[in-house]
Amino acid sequence: MITGWNLYRTTVRCKRPFAIATGTQDECHGLLVELKTSEGLSGWGEGVPLPYLTGETLTGCQAVLSELLLPALQGEDPRALQSLRVKLNRLAVNQPAARCALDLALIDLVCRLHNMPAWAWMGGSNRPVQTNYSIGLTTPQDAAEQARALVEQDFACIKLKIGQDPDLDLDRCRAVRGAIGPEVPLRVDANEGWTFLQAKRFLTRADSLDLQLIEQPVVRSDFEGLKRLRGLSSTPICADESLRGAQEARRLAEMGAVDVFNIKLMKCGGLLEARDIVAIARAHGIDLMVGGMVGESCVAVAAATALASAYAFEYADLDADLLLKANFGTGGAGHSPVGYRHLDDRAGWPVGELSPGSTTLLGSC
Ligand SMILES: [Mg+2]
Numbered sequence: 001m002i003t004g005w006n007l008y009r010t011t012v013r014c015k016r017p018f019a020i021a022t023g024t025q026d027e028c029h030g031l032l033v034e035l036k037t038s039e040g041l042s043g044w045g046e047g048v049p050l051p052y053l054t055g056e057t058l059t060g061c062q063a064v065l066s067e068l069l070l071p072a073l074q075g076e077d078p079r080a081l082q083s084l085r086v087k088l089n090r091l092a093v094n095q096p097a098a099r100c101a102l103d104l105a106l107i108d109l110v111c112r113l114h115n116m117p118a119w120a121w122m123g124g125s126n127r128p129v130q131t132n133y134s135i136g137l138t139t140p141q142d143a144a145e146q147a148r149a150l151v152e153q154d155f156a157c158i159k160l161k162i163g164q165d166p167d168l169d170l171d172r173c174r175a176v177r178g179a180i181g182p183e184v185p186l187r188v189d190a191n192e193g194w195t196f197l198q199a200k201r202f203l204t205r206a207d208s209l210d211l212q213l214i215e216q217p218v219v220r221s222d223f224e225g226l227k228r229l230r231g232l233s234s235t236p237i238c239a240d241e242s243l244r245g246a247q248e249a250r251r252l253a254e255m256g257a258v259d260v261f262n263i264k265l266m267k268c269g270g271l272l273e274a275r276d277i278v279a280i281a282r283a284h285g286i287d288l289m290v291g292g293m294v295g296e297s298c299v300a301v302a303a304a305t306a307l308a309s310a311y312a313f314e315y316a317d318l319d320a321d322l323l324l325k326a327n328f329g330t331g332g333a334g335h336s337p338v339g340y341r342h343l344d345d346r347a348g349w350p351v352g353e354l355s356p357g358s359t360t361l362l363g364s365c
Contacts (some may be wrong), residue, residue: 012326216241239260290305
C-alpha cells in the first residue's frame with residue numbers, strides 16, 4: 001500500500017546548448033517522484049514538462065502532482081496499475097509529464113514487489129538498443145565536424161536537427177553525409193519547422209542523401225500534409241509532435257499518414273499508454289522509434305530503454321542523458337559499448353544515489 005511520497009525538483013545541464021527549430025535549451029528542470037509503501041519499498045518516477053511538447057510548465061506540473069495526483073494515490077495498491085491509470089487520467093488528462101512521473105513510479109514499485117526488471121515485466125528481453133546521437137541546429141560546417149567526431153567515438157547513427165530554410169537544411173545534410181560517409185545511418189528532425197511546400201522542396205531533393213527517416217516535417221495538426229509528403233517521398237515519414245497518445249496513433253494509422261511513430265513517455269503519460277501505441281503500430285505495420293526530451297535523466301531514459309528493448313523497436317533516440325553534463329543520480333541505463341543502451345537484471349529503475357546539487361526536495365507526505 002502507498003503510504004507516503006517525496007517530490008523533488010531536478011536540475012541538469014547540457015554539455016552544450018541544444019538548439020532545435022523551436023528554441024534552445026541549456027539548463028533543464030524536471031520532477032522526480034518517490035512513492036513509498038508499507039513494505040518499505042520506494043518507487044521512482046521522472047516527469048520532464050516541456051510547454052512546447054507536453055503543454056505543461058514546471059510549476060504547473062509540481063502543483064498538479066502535490067495537490068491532486070500524489071494525494072490521490074495515498075492508500076492505494078500500486079499493483080492496480082490500470083485502474084490507477086484511469087483515476088490519474090480523470091484528474092489530469094492534459095498533464096502527461098506529471099502522469100508519466102507516477103506511471104513510472106508505480107511500475108517501479110510493481111517491478112520491485114515482484115523482484116523483476118521492467119523489460120521482463122513487459123514480456124521482453126534486455127537486448128542492447130542502438131541509439132543515435134543528436135546534433136542540434138547549427139551551421140553545416142559545425143554539424144559536419146560534430147558528426148565526424150561522434151563517428152570517431154563509435155556512435156554508429158546520427159540524428160540531425162533541421163527545419164529552417166529547406167535549402168540550408170539540404171546543405172546541412174549534405175555536409176554531414178559527406179563527413180560520415182554512405183554507411184552510417186542519418187536521420188533528421190524538422191520539429192514542425194516547415195510549411196508543406198518547404199517540406200516538399202526538401203524531400204523531393206533529399207533522395208541522394210539516403211536519409212533513414214524524417215521526423216515531423218510539418219506542424220503537428222497537419223495529418224493530411226504528412227500523408228501527402230509520404231506519397232511523394234521515398235524517405236520514411238515519422239510522427240513525433242503529431243503523436244501524443246493512442247488516440248492520435250489510431251487516427252494516423254487509419255489514415256496511412258506516416259511510416260514511423262516516435263513514442264516519448266512524457267508526451268503519452270508513461271509506459272502503459274506507450275504500450276497501447278505499440279499495439280496500434282504493430283497492427284498497422286508502422287515502425288517504432290523511442291524518443292526522449294532534453295532534460296530527461298536516469299529514470300526516464302532507463303524506462304524508455306526498457307520499452308524499446310522489450311518490444312524490439314526499429315529505431316531509438318536514447319541520448320537525452322548523454323547530452324547532459326551529469327544525471328541527477330548515479331544510476332541510469334548502461335551505455336557500453338558506445339551507442340548502445342541496455343538495462344541489467346535488477347528490479348526497477350537504476351536511480352543510484354541522488355546528487356544533492358541536482359535534486360531539491362519540494363514536498364513530502
Ligand atoms: Mg522529434
